[in-house]
Amino acid sequence: MPAVSDLHVVLGASGAVGSSVVRVLASQGHRVRAVNRSGRVPALPGVEVHRGDITTSAGAKAACDGAQVVYHCAAPAYHRWVQEFPSLTDAVCQGAAAAGAKLVFADNLYMYGPVAGPMTEDMPYAARNPMGRVRAEMAEALLAAHLSGSLRVAIGRASDYYGPGGVNTSVGTTVFAAALDGKVARWSGRLDQPHTLSYLPDIAKGLVVLGTDGRADGQAWHLPAAPPLTGQQFLDLVFAELGRPGRTAALGRPMQRLIGLMNPTVRALGESWYQRDRPFVADASKFTRTFGPFVATPHADAIAATLDWYRANLTPGTAVS
Structure with a gap:
């Protein structure tokens, strides 16, 4: 009915x-x-x-x-x-x-x-x-x-995606939990390519x-999002919010293949590696033309809120080095 x-x-x-x-x-x-x-x-x-x-x-x-x-x-x-x-x-x-x-x-x-x-x-x-x-x-x-x-x-x-509660994502524990644990924050793909997040x-x-x-x-x-960033720019913002330098690295295709032998989720990333080795940018202008202005959360503010959530919800040692 x-x-x-x-x-x-x-x-x-x-x-x-x-x-x-x-x-x-x-x-x-x-x-x-x-x-x-x-x-x-x-x-x-x-x-x-x-x-x-x-x-x-x-x-x-x-x-x-x-x-x-x-x-x-x-x-x-x-x-x-x-x-x-x-x-x-x-x-x-x-x-x-x-x-x-x-x-x-x-x-x-x-x-x-x-x-x-x-x-x-x-x-x-x-x-x-x-x-x-x-x-x-x-x-x-x-x-x-x-x-x-x-x-x-x-x-x-x-x-x-990333944000409070965002754990099962390529921008999740390998970035935020790792950074908080003092481990290497790893970006999936090239660090120098712009990516909508x-x-x-x-x-x-x-x-x-x-x-x-x-x-x-x-x-x-x-759906509208803040302007795209390179992987390195995103990781730099994470450590800027933490107020200290940190270690960063790219998860490249050879390592993805190796880890994928044991991890089916990482293995599945290989199908769409083209999203990670070149620009991957979404245009949301159709949305804003139709429904009006949409103020997307600046990455710096979003990263701060995400780190707060990880501090409150994840125990030390969650991240993989």
């Missing part, structure tokens, strides 16, 4: 993106249902917690029941995207459609493949690697569902704009 209340359902609510979306929605006074497998999410006013398995149609329908907007922030493990992401997203679509809800999909930039110049939403989906293709196929299916009238859809795309609270604010504005419907949008 069509949704009749201001209920915003966040799937994957214990993840980095999902938990950020929950906080933004709660801060704006929306009714929120936070959904994950464990039923454990930070307690916030106005937030209902739902424990459920959204990999099945029945579980997704129960999670989305009564929703006005559903935010699909759930994802399988990085190295399991190809095997598990399409069926998960299909179940989520069934749940959102049964509720008569709008679906906002938290996406990334893998579908474009290697590019020359800043990425825009009108670029072809040229990825040939399996992880890029599965992202492309899911986006195509979602937009086709919108075009057919079976489901309202908006897609928000972000680059590599998305701050988690900014991603969440952008997704909520898409969820609450009908102009977003039926399209993909690049």
Whole structure:
């Protein structure tokens, strides 16, 4: 049945993106249902917690029941995207459609493949690697569902993220936890290439704009972020915030291959190494032209908040040297 209340359902609510979306929605006074497998999410006013398995149609329908907007922030493990992401997203679509809800999909930039110049939403989906293709196929299916009238859809795309709660990311423990532990802060890829980096609270604010504005419907949008930095510039800002010099290094392709023999997540990075050995820059001007100015958090402020979170939540020795 069509949704009749201001209920915003966040799937994957214990993840980095999902938990950020929950906080933004709660801060704006929306009714929120936070959904994950464990039923454990930070307690916030106005937030209902739902424990459920959204990999099945029945579980997704129960999670989305009564929703006005559903935010699909759930994802399988990085190295399991190809095997598990399409069926998960299909179940989520069934749940959102049964509720008569709008679906906002938290996406990334893998579908474009290697590019020359800043990425825009009108670029072809040229990825040939399996992880890029599965992202492309899911986006195509979602937009086709919108075009057919079976489901309202908006897609928000972000680059590599960091921020409070951002652990399972290439700009996570190997940078922030390592820097705090006095170990080598390692950047995945070349240190001299510009790279768009998305701050988690900014991603969440952008997704909520898409969820609450009908102009977003039926399209993909690049979410605003602070200006791109090289890896070295980013690492320098981390140690500037710490107020001391630190050791930095690049994780190059040979080391990635070696570590990947034992670590499937690191191994999967090899498919998209073109994101790490040349400029990787997203253009979000379509978003700001449509919805108005968006003040992205400056990297220095975002890094300070991220370090504060790591200090409070991670024990010494978490980082790998």
